[in-house]
Amino acid sequence: MFTVAQLATIFGNIEDIYKFQRKFLKDLEKQYNKEEPHLSEIGSCFLQHQEGFAIYSEYCNNHPGACVELSNLMKQSKYRHFFEACRLLQQMIDIALDGFLLTPVQKICKYPLQLAELLKYTTQEHR
Numbered sequence: 710m711f712t713v714a715q716l717a718t719i720f721g722n723i724e725d726i727y728k729f730q731r732k733f734l735k736d737l738e739k740q741y742n743k744e745e746p747h748l749s750e751i752g753s754c755f756l757q758h759q760e761g762f763a764i765y766s767e768y769c770n771n772h773p774g775a776c777v778e779l780s781n782l783m784k785q786s787k788y789r790h791f792f793e794a795c796r797l798l799q800q801m802i803d804i805a806l807d808g809f810l811l812t813p814v815q816k817i818c819k820y821p822l823q824l825a826e827l828l829k830y831t832t833q834e835h836r
Contacts, residue, residue, distance in 0.1 A: 710791065718778045719810070721771040722764060726813050729761045750836055755824065765817040772814055779807050 711719075733754065742749045782788040792806055 719775045
């Protein structure tokens with residue numbers, strides 16, 4: 710139903726981002742202190758993975774083209790019906806695919822804000 714080129718345009722390197730995020734989350738969880746959250750040391754995870762975040766640039770650069778490709782497909786009823794059937798089969802909330810494809814773009818933009826907020830409430834003595 711889709712060409713390889715269409716899939717590459719729409720989804721870009723989303724699988725690479727998924728793999729990176731799984732590893733990053735695993736490392737964050739190791740550094741998080743459940744009993745005493747204020748003693749957690751997650752900054753090192755961001756430093757350790759800083760180069761890995763670069764994979765987001767490819768995705769973000771590709772995102773406008775993905776939206777155009779998806780918009781072109783959605784003009785055809787067979788694709789609209791296909792995407793809606795997938796959404797219903799997976800019991801997903803009523804958000805269009807382009808909304809889900811925006812998530813990685815939003816996520817990478819939130820990290821600096823979250824880190825700044827965390828730093829604001831972290832004492833100077835904290836490692």
